[in-house]
Amino acid sequence: MTTANPARNGSEFSVRLQGILLRQETILFFILIGGVFLMSFQSDVFLTPENLLNQGRLAAEIALIALPMTLIIITGGIDLSVGSIVGLTAIMLGVAWHNWGLPLEVAIVVALLVATACGAFNAFFITRVGLPPLITTLATLALFRGLAEGIAQARSVSGYPEWFYILGQKDFDFFGTATVFPNQLFMVIIGIIAIGAALAWTPFGRSLYAIGNNETGARFSGMPVRRNKFVIYTLSGFMSGLAGWVFVSRVSTTRSDMGNGFELTAITAVVVGGTSIFGGSGTIVGTVLGLTLIQLMKNGLALSGAKGDSTTIVVGLVLIGAVLLNTFISNPPARLKRLLPGQD
Amino acid sequence: MTAAAGVQHNRYWTNTKRLFGSQEGILLLLLMLLIIGVGLYNPRFTTERNLTDIFNANAYIAVAAIGISMVIITGNIDISVGAAIGVLVALSGTLAVELTAAGLPGPIVLLAAWIAPLFGGMLISAINGLFVAYLNIPAIVVTLGTFSILKGGLILIAGGSTISALPDGYSLAQQDLLGLPVPIWVMAVLTLVAFAWMRWSRTGRSQFAIGGNAEAARLSGIDTRRQLMVTFIVAGMFYGIAAVMFATQYNTIQTVVTPGLELQVITASVVGGVSILGGIGTVIGSTLAAILIRTIGAALVFVDISPFWLRAILGVLILVTVLADVVRRRRQERM
Numbered sequence: 285m286t287t288a289n290p291a292r293n294g295s296e297f298s299v300r301l302q303g304i305l306l307r308q309e310t311i312l313f314f315i316l317i318g319g320v321f322l323m324s325f326q327s328d329v330f331l332t333p334e335n336l337l338n339q340g341r342l343a344a345e346i347a348l349i350a351l352p353m354t355l356i357i358i359t360g361g362i363d364l365s366v367g368s369i370v371g372l373t374a375i376m377l378g379v380a381w382h383n384w385g386l387p388l389e390v391a392i393v394v395a396l397l398v399a400t401a402c403g404a405f406n407a408f409f410i411t412r413v414g415l416p417p418l419i420t421t422l423a424t425l426a427l428f429r430g431l432a433e434g435i436a437q438a439r440s441v442s443g444y445p446e447w448f449y450i451l452g453q454k455d456f457d458f459f460g461t462a463t464v465f466p467n468q469l470f471m472v473i474i475g476i477i478a479i480g481a482a483l484a485w486t487p488f489g490r491s492l493y494a495i496g497n498n499e500t501g502a503r504f505s506g507m508p509v510r511r512n513k514f515v516i517y518t519l520s521g522f523m524s525g526l527a528g529w530v531f532v533s534r535v536s537t538t539r540s541d542m543g544n545g546f547e548l549t550a551i552t553a554v555v556v557g558g559t560s561i562f563g564g565s566g567t568i569v570g571t572v573l574g575l576t577l578i579q580l581m582k583n584g585l586a587l588s589g590a591k592g593d594s595t596t597i598v599v600g601l602v603l604i605g606a607v608l609l610n611t612f613i614s615n616p617p618a619r620l621k622r623l624l625p626g627q628d
Numbered sequence: 629m630t631a632a633a634g635v636q637h638n639r640y641w642t643n644t645k646r647l648f649g650s651q652e653g654i655l656l657l658l659l660m661l662l663i664i665g666v667g668l669y670n671p672r673f674t675t676e677r678n679l680t681d682i683f684n685a686n687a688y689i690a691v692a693a694i695g696i697s698m699v700i701i702t703g704n705i706d707i708s709v710g711a712a713i714g715v716l717v718a719l720s721g722t723l724a725v726e727l728t729a730a731g732l733p734g735p736i737v738l739l740a741a742w743i744a745p746l747f748g749g750m751l752i753s754a755i756n757g758l759f760v761a762y763l764n765i766p767a768i769v770v771t772l773g774t775f776s777i778l779k780g781g782l783i784l785i786a787g788g789s790t791i792s793a794l795p796d797g798y799s800l801a802q803q804d805l806l807g808l809p810v811p812i813w814v815m816a817v818l819t820l821v822a823f824a825w826m827r828w829s830r831t832g833r834s835q836f837a838i839g840g841n842a843e844a845a846r847l848s849g850i851d852t853r854r855q856l857m858v859t860f861i862v863a864g865m866f867y868g869i870a871a872v873m874f875a876t877q878y879n880t881i882q883t884v885v886t887p888g889l890e891l892q893v894i895t896a897s898v899v900g901g902v903s904i905l906g907g908i909g910t911v912i913g914s915t916l917a918a919i920l921i922r923t924i925g926a927a928l929v930f931v932d933i934s935p936f937w938l939r940a941i942l943g944v945l946i947l948v949t950v951l952a953d954v955v956r957r958r959r960q961e962r963m
Contacts, residue, residue, distance in 0.1 A: 362768075409947070413951070413954065414954070415950055415951070415954065416904055416905060418705075418904055419898060419904045419946070419950050420947075420950075422891070422894065422895070422898070422904075422946060423943050423944075423946035423947040423950065424943060424947075425891065425943070426891065426895065426939050426940070426942045426943035426946060427939075427940055427942075427943025427944060427946075427947070428943070429939050429940075429943075430936075430937060430938065430939030430940025430941065430942065430943050431940050433936040433937070433938075433939055433940070434934065434936050434937040434939075434940050436936070437934060437936050438936065540936075544887055544888070545887065548707070548772060548775065548776075551772065552772060552773075552776070555769055555772075561766045561768060561769050562766065590784070591783060591784060591787060592783055592788075593779065593780060593783050594780045594781070594783040594784035595780060596776040596777075596779050596780035596783075597776065597777050597780035597781055597784065598780075599776045599780070600772075600773040600774060600775065600776030600777035600778075600780065601773070601777060603769065603772060603773040603776065604759070604765075604769075604770065604773040604774075607765050607766075607769050607770075607773075608763070608765070611763070611764065611765060
């Protein structure tokens with residue numbers, strides 16, 4: 285009679301341990317370690333600093349986009365237009381420099397301003413007019429890509445000066461000592477720290493979770509819901525602009541189809557990282573782990589001989605697996621629930 | 629007497645207003661204005677051949693949009709539709725070539741190549757439906773996953789190769805029936821059948837109920853899981869039909885997923901008045917929108933605008949559609 289529920293005994297420690305172990309981030313971390321371990325047997329090249337850092341270079345653009353996307357999905361929204369903003373930024377950069385004859389530094393600023401304006405355009409329709417984010421950004425996905433195509437008229441711009449490629453193609457030069465650290469990863473790291481800290485430790489960040497859980501409740505408790513939503517969609521435009529700049533610098537050329545499908549990869553990384561698509565939960569650490577997992581899986585498969593884009597199979601499998609896992613953790617089947625402590 | 633006439637007149641007026649106040653009416657009006665306007669500017673636009681081409685070219689988008697409209701009306705979404713069509717197109721072409729090589733008689737080969745994609749589409753959508761209806765995973769996540777898997781799988785298996793040497797008579801979409809191309813017939817008949825099915829069948833009615841309020845639908849005795857599953861499977865069949873129309877329109881088949889095809893299909897549905905929040909819309913609207921989108925694309929050349937602006941125009945069109953819908957709803961609420 286006294287031992288009605290054996291799980292209750294010494295429950296505090298086990299509950300806390302279970303809390304840490306069952307977090308999506310922890311599980312992802314172990315999957316990542318396991319995956320890296322397995323793939324290091326497949327290829328001698330895989331587990332070298334050069335290869336891993338080069339994967340960082342390839343994933344940098346998506347990373348820049350996935351950071352604000354995490355904030356947006358936490359509020360229960362979505363931004364489908366990011367890939368198109370990448371394309372429009374690239375075109376604006378090329379056109380402002382090549383056709384308008386502006387200095388390249390000014391052209392970069394113009395392109396970033398256009399990208400930020402695109403984000404603010406989305407933000408206006410979502411927060412002021414009250415349109416659903418899915419439909420607003422579906423419209424601007426077409427609109428921004430269409431502007432890029434219309435302005436470019438299928439012409440590409442290349443032949444940038446040598447200094448422009450330092451950001452995208454060169455490694456960090458540590459006082460004359462060559463390293464293998466790609467330059468654009470600094471931008472990514474600053475983004476991770478700034479956005480991660482803002483999300484985790486500021487009233488602004490906390491309000492995003494509140495909006496995702498209950499938007500009306502958040503508004504009634506006095507949070508600046510509209511303003512904060514406006515900020516994150518505008519930020520998403522700006523970060524997509526940065527991604528466009530890095531992308532042009534990495535591949536040396538400007539085309540209007542750049543960034544096609546980036547939105548889907550970024551959303552996948554965010555969801556794999558444990559952010560709920562319904563909003564209300566998620567972390568930047570999770571998104572970084574999710575993106576790392578996806579990129580390394582693709583790389584591992586490519587090194588073991590998979591053809592081109594066929595590696596997206598693993599992205600899809602990881603996505604569905606991660607969401608199943610997430611659902612399973614937050615709502616385990618009744619039979620299992622009884623076996624676990626602290627779930628009742 | 630005069631009072632009765634007044635009522636009569638009123639009813640007539642209300643019906644007219646309702647027709648042109650609805651999304652379908654507005655689309656029809658826009659379509660007619662566009663055709664007449666561009667035709668006056670450039671008479672070559674309104675030749676019978678050109679108009680037939682316009683109605684023909686986007687017929688497969690319209691058919692796929694019928695399927696996705698059902699899914700969106702239940703409050704879900706399907707990102708995998710473009711990748712699914714890509715895979716089914718490759719399936720159809722491969723079957724046609726391989727079965728001919730295996731020495732099977734022509735009619736059986738054609739039947740297999742035309743029918744198999746329907747079942748393939750139902751199977752793919754059934755998998756999506758299983759995750760959405762029975763495992764409660766959001767449709768946008770599931771179909772984003774199957775989109776990646778299907779796209780990658782097609783590259784892995786077919787490697788982007790081109791299928792040619794298709795058997796005689798395979799090109800269904802290039803054939804005529806009673807003076808009109810087959811795709812136009814397929815589009816028209818399927819739109820009407822699907823409209824009737826959604827309006828009068830149990831599953832059709834429950835699609836609107838689920839999209840309006842899934843919990844209320846469940847509490848009022850609708851087996852929401854089952855009906856969602858059926859909806860996804862039926863939508864998959866429409867993707868299959870769309871794939872056959874796509875596969876048979878040229879004499880070769882590229883085994884790649886057309887980039888952005890899912891967005892073309894979703895755009896047709898949304899511009900057609902299907903609410904992305906679920907519960908509202910008709911397939912007549914989505915078909916009219918598919919035709920309108922194609923008409924705009926074709927008209928650009930005739931009024932000397934670069935076709936590269938098409939997507940920007942479509943973006944504005946989606947935005948205007950949704951804004952008009954918001955305005956209309958607010959006015960209704962006030963009344």
